[in-house]
Amino acid sequence: MTSFLAENIGPLMFVGLVIFLLLGYPVAFALSAVGLLFGFIGIQLGLLHPQLLQALPQRVYGIMQNDTLLAIPFFTFMGLVLERSGMAEELLDTLGQLFGAVRGGLAYSVIFVGGLLAATTGVVAASVIAMGLISLPIMLRHGYDKRLATGVIAASGTLAQIIPPSLVLIVMADQLGKSVGDLYRGALVPGLMLMGMYAGYALLVSIFRPASAPALAASARTLRGWALGRRVLSSLIPPVVLIFLVLGTIFLGIATPTEGGAMGGCGALALAALRKRLSLTVLRQAMSVTTKLACFVMFILIGSTLFGLVFRGVNGDLWVEHLLTALPGGAFGFLLVVNAMVFVLAFFLDYFELAFIIVPLLAPVADKLGVDLVWFGVLLSVNMQTSFLHPPFGFALFYLRSVAPKAVKTSDIYWGAAPFVCIQLLMVGLMIVFPSIGSVSHKGLDTGTTMRLDVPVSDDFESAPGTFELRPEDLTGYGPPKTEPKADHEQ
Amino acid sequence: MKSWLALAGLIDATNRRVGHAVSWLILLVTLVSACNAISRKAFSISSNAFLEIQWYLFAAVFLLAAGYTLLDNEHVRVDILNTRFPIRTRLWFELFGTVFFLGPLTVLMLWYGWPYFMVSITSREVSLQAGGLILWPAKLLIPAGFLLLFLQGLSQAIKLTAALAGRHPAAALIDRHAAQEEAAAAAAAIREHSGDGSRA
Numbered sequence: 001m002t003s004f005l006a007e008n009i010g011p012l013m014f015v016g017l018v019i020f021l022l023l024g025y026p027v028a029f030a031l032s033a034v035g036l037l038f039g040f041i042g043i044q045l046g047l048l049h050p051q052l053l054q055a056l057p058q059r060v061y062g063i064m065q066n067d068t069l070l071a072i073p074f075f076t077f078m079g080l081v082l083e084r085s086g087m088a089e090e091l092l093d094t095l096g097q098l099f100g101a102v103r104g105g106l107a108y109s110v111i112f113v114g115g116l117l118a119a120t121t122g123v124v125a126a127s128v129i130a131m132g133l134i135s136l137p138i139m140l141r142h143g144y145d146k147r148l149a150t151g152v153i154a155a156s157g158t159l160a161q162i163i164p165p166s167l168v169l170i171v172m173a174d175q176l177g178k179s180v181g182d183l184y185r186g187a188l189v190p191g192l193m194l195m196g197m198y199a200g201y202a203l204l205v206s207i208f209r210p211a212s213a214p215a216l217a218a219s220a221r222t223l224r225g226w227a228l229g230r231r232v233l234s235s236l237i238p239p240v241v242l243i244f245l246v247l248g249t250i251f252l253g254i255a256t257p258t259e260g261g262a263m264g265g266c267g268a269l270a271l272a273a274l275r276k277r278l279s280l281t282v283l284r285q286a287m288s289v290t291t292k293l294a295c296f297v298m299f300i301l302i303g304s305t306l307f308g309l310v311f312r313g314v315n316g317d318l319w320v321e322h323l324l325t326a327l328p329g330g331a332f333g334f335l336l337v338v339n340a341m342v343f344v345l346a347f348f349l350d351y352f353e354l355a356f357i358i359v360p361l362l363a364p365v366a367d368k369l370g371v372d373l374v375w376f377g378v379l380l381s382v383n384m385q386t387s388f389l390h391p392p393f394g395f396a397l398f399y400l401r402s403v404a405p406k407a408v409k410t411s412d413i414y415w416g417a418a419p420f421v422c423i424q425l426l427m428v429g430l431m432i433v434f435p436s437i438g439s440v441s442h443k444g445l446d447t448g449t450t451m452r453l454d455v456p457v458s459d460d461f462e463s464a465p466g467t468f469e470l471r472p473e474d475l476t477g478y479g480p481p482k483t484e485p486k487a488d489h490e491q
Numbered sequence: 492m493k494s495w496l497a498l499a500g501l502i503d504a505t506n507r508r509v510g511h512a513v514s515w516l517i518l519l520v521t522l523v524s525a526c527n528a529i530s531r532k533a534f535s536i537s538s539n540a541f542l543e544i545q546w547y548l549f550a551a552v553f554l555l556a557a558g559y560t561l562l563d564n565e566h567v568r569v570d571i572l573n574t575r576f577p578i579r580t581r582l583w584f585e586l587f588g589t590v591f592f593l594g595p596l597t598v599l600m601l602w603y604g605w606p607y608f609m610v611s612i613t614s615r616e617v618s619l620q621a622g623g624l625i626l627w628p629a630k631l632l633i634p635a636g637f638l639l640l641f642l643q644g645l646s647q648a649i650k651l652t653a654a655l656a657g658r659h660p661a662a663a664l665i666d667r668h669a670a671q672e673e674a675a676a677a678a679a680a681i682r683e684h685s686g687d688g689s690r691a
Contacts, residue, residue: 024573024581025588026566033592036599056600057607057633064550064629073517073549074524255528258545262524269521287514291552294517295560296567298553306596348571393571 006045010316013038017307017357027353028296031303039310048313059305063298067258068174073294074261075165078246078268080286085272088117088130090235096138097228100216104206106139107152107213108199114156115195118163119243124388128157128396132403145212146408148205151416154396155198155423158388161351162381163191164247165264168351170257171297172377175359180257181250182440186378190427190438194382197423238274242267297352304356317361324365331369335432338362339383343425346387350395354384378438379431386424389417492658495649502646503562506639510559513552520548539620547629554636558643561593564664578661585664586651589644597641604634 005012013034020030042048063069082088092113099105099112110131117127131153139149161168164184173180206213246264249255255263272278311317327333345354359380366376388396391414400413431437524545531537560566573581610616612627653659 021569022572023584023588024568025592026568028566029592029596032596036595054603057604060633065546070545070549074521077517077521259528262521263528265521266525287517290517291514291556292560292565295553295556296565299557299566348569
């Protein structure tokens, strides 16, 4: 019994994780409970050093110092301030007027605004809710097919996941030990391609089933000529300026993502103030939602750190590595299996959980197989984006349901999402077949390149009271700040 | 039971107050970081103390708000199975999780976190960066945050027990869907804006 336990503790830990998660208790604490339970067992079996648990506060301290993840509250705050200050609605309204005359025009405007909102706010809920409240009624009133309308809105809303400054890419960069800027650069092309494919789908529908995507009648277009032009300037310019301020400076390397996020947050406050919509209520709501989001994200990281610490301690990572490197087809087989797995897991878990639990297990294997980690991260992000679109747990569908009129059946929303889930899968396939998409170095699958994760071991670990053995690779994905160390700021 | 529920109420109120207070730090840390960025770029001045204060503040936000986030039921869950169970089963699961998942973590973090902080304060540990800050306030955040989380766990356990005994509304403990409320709040904000005449 004991020897069985000792030999299979890695797989058992994984099974334990599934069971604990399914109980429905918050993920952060379920993760840490599995870590603690198996840590205790491991210590009893002599597999782990007793001082492992004693070093936990140190681990938390390492997470506190993480500069990369500091960008999360900044971008969230920025998105929430913009969402609540009404920028999204104005944009949609204006573009609806602009494109309305074309057949399928409302669908294009939703896709375009989805991309633009994604680039400014990076918050899925904001895009989906705004478009669901404003565009959906207009689309339905003008005879758009319910499935097309809801599908376009839900899918365009999820663009916030992949188009910078997306939160998932920040987490991904942190977990892969790569710079956020690189992931942002890598995700830009796939993000734009997705927009193109969504629009292509809308075009096809408008050609083959013109009745489901009609043009707006002239009477519905209230703005024209100069009034429309002015409106375009006033509602388009501010977000574009903000995009340049935030993304431009990050892409050009002028600002780190953390700095860009902070500037973006201030920019959002300034824009809201200019619109005279910066009330105390708006500010309070934005701060409170940001606080809670930051808190749950960081606690999942604490939980997954604890889990990972023990999992690696009992050589669970080696078990995963054996499983995945033994797959036929080398890197290609690995990518297929991993993507199929992430796609299925995305039915149950959303991206924070996936990124924190799965990615640290996969990254070392991908690295060993010679896969460019930035490209790998972008690929997984596109795949995880579908977690927002899968019925029945996709958050985008859920948000849309909560704001859609009663006439729209839940099954319409689910079926509407289906073509877009297929588009996502097509994109994942395209990326695997043409690895230059999403790769910054254009060496996506090149097995000749070996990427090393150079992880600086924090000084703090050396001054640790307990000395358990720490290999640098132990820290990959778990532990103290890795990417964009302080030096980045001090140049 | 009554006095236990009163204790739970006290803990809830405390954590709510702490949560509201630390959420202002989000605004503060955004401003501080933006100032850091500007001063680094425009004047080539950068202060390690100000760079460190960024993560001090953020750490304060997420550690001290942990109890508040638990109170508001915003730590994400995998609710694929458990929403299908009857209410009592879910209450039992929730109580089990609070006692056996949350409990050990918070106790352990307090147990080891306190000496970790004490070592720092008695040795007057200072950041290794030039001009860096003293470290004990940051390390104090660990036991402080986990204490608040522990207390909130205690409060949840009390309320769950009371709910199982039929003396506390059960729905408030398990049926609040954070995302739904968030969506409702956002929708309300948008409706309010579009109602003020900016569009037809």
